[in-house]
Amino acid sequence: QQPVQSPQAVILREGEDAVINCSSSKALYSVHWYRQKHGEAPVFLMILLKGGEQKGHDKISASFNEKKQQSSLYLTASQLSYSGTYFCGTEKVYSGGGADGLTFGKGTHLIIQP
Amino acid sequence: DVKVTQSSRYLVKRTGEKVFLECVQDMDHENMFWYRQDPGLGLRLIYFSYDVKMKEKGDIPEGYSVSREKKERFSLILESASTNQTSMYLCASGLATGELFFGEGSRLTVL
Numbered sequence: 001q002q003p004v005q006s007p008q009a010v011i012l013r014e015g016e017d018a019v020i021n022c023s024s025s026k027a028l029y030s031v032h033w034y035r036q037k038h039g040e041a042p043v044f045l046m047i048l049l050k051g052g053e054q055k056g057h058d059k060i061s062a063s064f065n066e067k068k069q070q071s072s073l074y075l076t077a078s079q080l081s082y083s084g085t086y087f088c089g090t091e092k093v094y095s096g097g098g099a100d101g102l103t104f105g106k107g108t109h110l111i112i113q114p
Numbered sequence: 115d116v117k118v119t120q121s122s123r124y125l126v127k128r129t130g131e132k133v134f135l136e137c138v139q140d141m142d143h144e145n146m147f148w149y150r151q152d153p154g155l156g157l158r159l160i161y162f163s164y165d166v167k168m169k170e171k172g173d174i175p176e177g178y179s180v181s182r183e184k185k186e187r188f189s190l191i192l193e194s195a196s197t198n199q200t201s202m203y204l205c206a207s208g209l210a211t212g213e214l215f216f217g218e219g220s221r222l223t224v225l
Contacts, residue, residue, distance in 0.1 A: 002156065002173070032214070041204065041216035042157070087156060089214075101147060101172050102214060106156035 001025075003090045005105035012078050012112050020073040020108045022088030031064055031071040032089035032102060035082075042087060045073075075110070083112045117141070120205050120217040127224050133192040135220050137205030143215075145208050146188035148172075148180065150201040151219070157204065163188055164210075195224045 003024045010018050022031060030049050034042040046055055048064035048071060056062060059076040075082055089102040121136035139146065147162040149172075159172030161180040169180050177199060181189045188207075192199055202221050208214040 002158070005156075034214075041218055042214075044213040044215075047213065089157075101159050101162040101170060103159055103173060104149070104157035106154065 002103055003028075003088055003105045005086075005088055005108050007108060008106070009109040010111070012110070014080060014112055014114055015077050018075045018078060018110060020075075020086050020088075020110075021070065022072070022090070022105055023070045024090055024092075025069070027068045027093055029068075029091040029093045029100075031062075033062055033071075033073050034087045034089060034104075035084045036087065036107075037084040045086075078110075078112050080112050080114065083110055085109050118205055118207055118215050118217040120203075120220045122220050123218060125220060125222045127195050127222065129196060129224060131195050131224075133195050133222065133224075135190040135192075135203055135205075135222070137188045137190070137207075137217055138186055139188075139207040139215070140186065141207060141215065142185065143207040143209055144185070145210065146182065147206045147208075147214065148178075148188065148190045149204045149206065150174070151204055152201050160190065160203075192222075195222075197224050200224045 006021045032047045033045040036042040051066045051068045054063045062073045064071045085107045087104045087107045089104045092100045118139045148160040149157040163169050163182045179191045204219050205217040206214040
């Protein structure tokens with residue numbers, strides 16, 4: 001089952017901030033974030049494995065809530081190069097432990113205007 | 115440089131034809147995945163494999179099969195192509211619970 005991403009689309013001016021959310025009805029093993037530019041393959045941004053975890057680099061960071069059912073991607077002081085479609089990918093937890101194949105949300109289109 | 119190579123960037127096939135999409139990775143990754151990408155639907159998992167000769171169904175396996183005879187190669191097979199399988203197909207590989215590396219994609223049109 002695909003995780004739910006919101007919003008579907010965001011239009012920002014350069015320098016503004018954005019938050020993209022990703023949620024699941026069940027506890028997750030991990031959350032991945034990817035960015036895809038038009039006509040290109042998705043590119044990995046980061047992975048979160050622990051409840052309550054926060055990580056990031058430059059002005060892009062992400063959090064994973066304590067219950068491991070929701071993650072948010074934060075883009076601060078956005079740059080033109082941040083434009084693209086952002087996907088969260090999730091792995092479910094099996095009752096016997098371990099993880100499943102990565103399932104992606106429908107994506108969030110981010111447009112940064114000068 | 116890591117590389118995931120998909121054999122064909124663009125294919126046009128007729129309804130009922132058998133279609134093979136090939137994917138090769140040069141990073142010695144255990145895990146390989148096939149996704150299809152359609153506007154508004156995101157990336158949907160078709161099949162994945164955690165080892166040679168091993169396969170697991172993803173979210174939308176109907177109408178597809180896969181083959182993994184060698185670690186570096188993962189093939190997606192459409193036994194009898196249909197128009198609703200017109201899509202962009204993306205192959206990816208990675209280590210367990212790690213970063214996925216995607217190929218450039220194969221755009222399949224079924225007439």
